[in-house]
Amino acid sequence: MKIIGVTGGIGSGKSTVCRILKKLGAALIDADKISHNIMNKGSLAYNECVSFFGKCILDEFGEINRKKLADIVFNDKKQLEALNKITHKYIFEEMNNQISQNLDKDLVVLDVPLLFGSDFPIKCDATVGVIADEEIRVMRASKRDSAKAEKIRERIKNQISDKEYYSLADFVIENNGSEEELIKKVKELYRSIIA
Numbered sequence: 001m002k003i004i005g006v007t008g009g010i011g012s013g014k015s016t017v018c019r020i021l022k023k024l025g026a027a028l029i030d031a032d033k034i035s036h037n038i039m040n041k042g043s044l045a046y047n048e049c050v051s052f053f054g055k056c057i058l059d060e061f062g063e064i065n066r067k068k069l070a071d072i073v074f075n076d077k078k079q080l081e082a083l084n085k086i087t088h089k090y091i092f093e094e095m096n097n098q099i100s101q102n103l104d105k106d107l108v109v110l111d112v113p114l115l116f117g118s119d120f121p122i123k124c125d126a127t128v129g130v131i132a133d134e135e136i137r138v139m140r141a142s143k144r145d146s147a148k149a150e151k152i153r154e155r156i157k158n159q160i161s162d163k164e165y166y167s168l169a170d171f172v173i174e175n176n177g178s179e180e181e182l183i184k185k186v187k188e189l190y191r192s193i194i195a
């Protein structure tokens, strides 16, 4: 079994690449999905977050309101670090759990937004950076969730550059073309990793 980490900035097509790899037979582990699930009411991460940030982060059903939490940690490095310190251990534990459930697979794909931005503790056999031109990323991301173009551009500015992906990742996929072109590139990637 091989483990690869797939990463990329907003609107780059990272999750699309992961979905294509899944169709080709890989097991997919989605860090974003896990980070949502570990915050569900009653979970250990939920309890730690509520004790640290207070009940002001809860909605009327007692669930963590992610928007409220995001507002607290946005632009406050200390609070963000505190949140990461609480959540990362649970996220990585669950990712490791899911890896151990897929030991029979040829390939396990980790969909991780911040593979290079933090101390990522899971050893990958290879890393893949998905990149696309800024205008294309803005168009894709705004079409997907009707976010404002300026907000997306602001996020892109704070994310790592294409040049950095070329120096950090073992493979870089340029996703400026059609989905068909992307599928072709991902199939080649799959073959070269599995070989």
Ligand code: ATP
Residues within 6 Å of the ligand: 008, 009, 010, 011, 012, 013, 014, 015, 016, 017, 113, 140, 141, 144, 175, 176, 177, 178, 179, 180, 182
């Ligand atoms: P985020 O980090 O913001 O979640 P992402 O990098 O995971 O973004 P995706 O969700 O894979 O990006 O793609 C963003 C949008 O762009 C989706 O609606 C997806 O269907 C579309 N998309 C991705 N690649 C292509 C492509 N080559 N051609 C057309 N649409 C694409």
